[in-house]
Amino acid sequence: MANKKNNAGIVGIGVCLPEKVLTNAELAQIVDTNDEWIQERTGIKERRIADASQAASDLGVIAAQRALENACVSADEIDLIIVATATADMQFPSTACIIQERLGMKNTPAFDVTAGCTGFIYALTIGNQFIANGFYRTVLVIGTEVLSKVTNWTDRETCILLADGAGAVVLRPTTPGCGILSMKIGADGSGGKYLLLPAGGSRMPVTPELIEANQNKLHMDGPEVFKFAMMMLPEVTEQALALANLRKEDIDLIVPHQANIRIIEAAARRLDLSMEKFMVNLDRYGNSSSASIPIAMHEALETGRIKSGDVVVLTGFGAGLTWGSIVMRWI
Amino acid sequence: MSNSSAGIIGVGMYAPEKIMTNADLAGMINTTEEWIESVSGIRERHIAAPSQAASDLGAVAAQRALARAGVSPDEVDLIIVSTVTPDMQFPSTACIIQERLGIKNIPAFDLTAVCSGFVYALTVGAQFISNEFYRTVLVIGTEVVSSVTNWTDRDTSMLIGDGAGAVVLRQAPPGYGVLSAKLGADGSGASFMMTPAGGSRMPVTSEVIEKKMNKMQMNGPEVFKFAMKMLPEVTEQALELANLHTKDLKLIVPHQANRRIIEAAARRMELPMEKFMVNVEKYGNTSSATIPIALFEALETGRIESGDVIALTGFGGGLAWGSVIMRWI
Numbered sequence: 200m201a202n203k204k205n206n207a208g209i210v211g212i213g214v215c216l217p218e219k220v221l222t223n224a225e226l227a228q229i230v231d232t233n234d235e236w237i238q239e240r241t242g243i244k245e246r247r248i249a250d251a252s253q254a255a256s257d258l259g260v261i262a263a264q265r266a267l268e269n270a271c272v273s274a275d276e277i278d279l280i281i282v283a284t285a286t287a288d289m290q291f292p293s294t295a296c297i298i299q300e301r302l303g304m305k306n307t308p309a310f311d312v313t314a315g316c317t318g319f320i321y322a323l324t325i326g327n328q329f330i331a332n333g334f335y336r337t338v339l340v341i342g343t344e345v346l347s348k349v350t351n352w353t354d355r356e357t358c359i360l361l362a363d364g365a366g367a368v369v370l371r372p373t374t375p376g377c378g379i380l381s382m383k384i385g386a387d388g389s390g391g392k393y394l395l396l397p398a399g400g401s402r403m404p405v406t407p408e409l410i411e412a413n414q415n416k417l418h419m420d421g422p423e424v425f426k427f428a429m430m431m432l433p434e435v436t437e438q439a440l441a442l443a444n445l446r447k448e449d450i451d452l453i454v455p456h457q458a459n460i461r462i463i464e465a466a467a468r469r470l471d472l473s474m475e476k477f478m479v480n481l482d483r484y485g486n487s488s489s490a491s492i493p494i495a496m497h498e499a500l501e502t503g504r505i506k507s508g509d510v511v512v513l514t515g516f517g518a519g520l521t522w523g524s525i526v527m528r529w530i
Numbered sequence: 531m532s533n534s535s536a537g538i539i540g541v542g543m544y545a546p547e548k549i550m551t552n553a554d555l556a557g558m559i560n561t562t563e564e565w566i567e568s569v570s571g572i573r574e575r576h577i578a579a580p581s582q583a584a585s586d587l588g589a590v591a592a593q594r595a596l597a598r599a600g601v602s603p604d605e606v607d608l609i610i611v612s613t614v615t616p617d618m619q620f621p622s623t624a625c626i627i628q629e630r631l632g633i634k635n636i637p638a639f640d641l642t643a644v645c646s647g648f649v650y651a652l653t654v655g656a657q658f659i660s661n662e663f664y665r666t667v668l669v670i671g672t673e674v675v676s677s678v679t680n681w682t683d684r685d686t687s688m689l690i691g692d693g694a695g696a697v698v699l700r701q702a703p704p705g706y707g708v709l710s711a712k713l714g715a716d717g718s719g720a721s722f723m724m725t726p727a728g729g730s731r732m733p734v735t736s737e738v739i740e741k742k743m744n745k746m747q748m749n750g751p752e753v754f755k756f757a758m759k760m761l762p763e764v765t766e767q768a769l770e771l772a773n774l775h776t777k778d779l780k781l782i783v784p785h786q787a788n789r790r791i792i793e794a795a796a797r798r799m800e801l802p803m804e805k806f807m808v809n810v811e812k813y814g815n816t817s818s819a820t821i822p823i824a825l826f827e828a829l830e831t832g833r834i835e836s837g838d839v840i841a842l843t844g845f846g847g848g849l850a851w852g853s854v855i856m857r858w859i
Contacts, residue, residue, distance in 0.1 A: 300716075
């Protein structure tokens with residue numbers, strides 16, 4: 200839907216990419232695979248992996264600090280922190296509260312949002328609500344993931360895809376016609392089983408036997424997720440565009456969740472758009488779930504692929520199943 | 531906030547069948563019935579069956595809230611689930627409940643703000659309504675706290691309970707519904723209430739399970755001190771935002787952590803205990819489910835009537851806190 204009152208716009212962005220690079224060649228030594236096979240199936244050449252000591256908050260706080268710096272906003276101007284993560288530091292407290300302390304703030308409300316790989320889009324949509332009605336002025340939205348810690352390193356279907364990283368944006372009210380023009384989010388729980396962590400929650404509390412069986416690690420039905428993503432990436436993008444009264448010809452750049460190059464290529468065909476209209480950096484960073492969109496958006500800005508006045512579409516899809524798309528006119 | 535406010539048009543709750551009394555607990559840990567009641571006000575709590583996860587409790591509460599509201603599941607535009615004990619790390623418990631309600635395509639997400647989660651989720655849901663972004667929002671607080679309980683730790687195991695509550699939000703008539711909301715957090719107190727292992731900080735291992743590091747740990751005195759101060763403080767802050775005073779309140783529905791916290795808050799606010807809804811004696815602390823469960827009982831027993839000003843106030847792990855002032859529709 201489109202905002203009726205204020206529009207929120209992104210006034211700063213920052214990322215944190217762990218130093219350690221894991222190449223396809225290195226993965227080929229862990230599981231039965233090879234560089235060509237991974238690249239052909241996924242488009243991924245390498246990905247970043249966090250240190251064993253790093254949790255979601257460690258990556259998220261660096262991305263947040265950089266976003267604040269980029270926005271020229273000081274930490275004490277923040278009114279709300281929303282963290283999208285599927286790999287929170289702990290079941291509780293929230294990773295958002297841990298990041299709040301690390302940013303040197305007190306009293307600022309902070310919470311985590313779980314919406315799988317669409318978490319960043321959901322969190323942005325929520326943050327926008329608070330700004331749209333003037334409840335808060337400055338909202339910090341962070342997507343941070345340490346997927347390496349929920350990866351089954353013996354499953355070559357998933358371990359080749361996953362990556363760690365964080366991205367953050369600062370939201371502020373902006374002038375009419377700028378910033379977030381429309382948002383569309385959705386979900387379908389009947390596909391929950393296609394991408395999940397079976398054990399470790401209240402459904403199947405973790406035991407040594409479940410750990411042994413990797414039941415507390417990520418499980419994916421690849422073909423089903425692929426089919427869903429290929430259909431949903433174009434569909435929700437078009438729905439959000441329609442809400443903004445725009446057409447796909449108006450798009451300057453689509454920043455999709457970086458799950459797999461094949462999904463993005465299929466979406467480009469369905470939308471009848473050239474691949475140049477899509478930001479892709481999964482070749483270097485893999486799938487970092489709710490961090491992939493801010494990481495890709497940051498690179499698009501750094502490389503001049505997004506300029507003031509451009510129509511930019513952020514589209515996520517993933518576990519839940521969930522999906523969402525946000526149409527913005529860049530400030 | 532803007533002129534169009536969200537109001538609660540239906541409340542539902544669910545408590546698992548199994549009741550664990552203080553006597554039952556006294557048989558498991560070194561304590562007595564009287565001691566538990568004297569330090570916490572709790573007499574019994576409901577405990578989920580091993581087969582029950584957060585979504586199972588939450589789906590029943592949601593169905594009941596929808597029935598009370600006279601709203602069919604396919605009218606819901608958004609589901610927000612507040613839980614610290616989700617079925618799984620992902621997908622969200624909200625997505626699982628969505629399917630159980632027989633609906634498709636509407637957005638659904640989980641929110642983590644621990645015992646203040648329901649107040650946070652209500653505040654988030656209210657934004658979508660006051661912006662007229664959505665018409666009907668379902669907010670659920672559901673917890674199987676027993677799944678993260680260290681049953682050898684007397685100080686925490688005697689406090690917890692399982693349960694779920696849900697509310698249906700729609701736009702309220704002018705002057706009714708949410709009048710103000712105030713949220714806050716202080717991560718410097720994060721270590722006072724946490725599950726150290728099981729996330730990306732300390733992934734779970736056999737050793738970690740052995741040491742019960744994936745179970746809840748609490749610094750009781752620190753949490754008590756915080757709660758005793760924050761319950762009155764944030765309630766008063768929210769009242770001020772609504773240009774109201776404590777004397778205008780018909781009822782405060784606080785998070786049901788411990789009767790002693792509520793008594794201390796009543797003294798600080800110079801309000802009689804009659805102004806506070808208390809049902810902690812029957813359900814214990816069900817984290818983000820306590821407020822909707824207490825709200826449901828307050829409505830059932832006629833303690834809230836149309837036009838009444840009420841405060842819903844949460845506080846807990848994070849540390850996080852929040853208070854929502856409403857004029858009941």
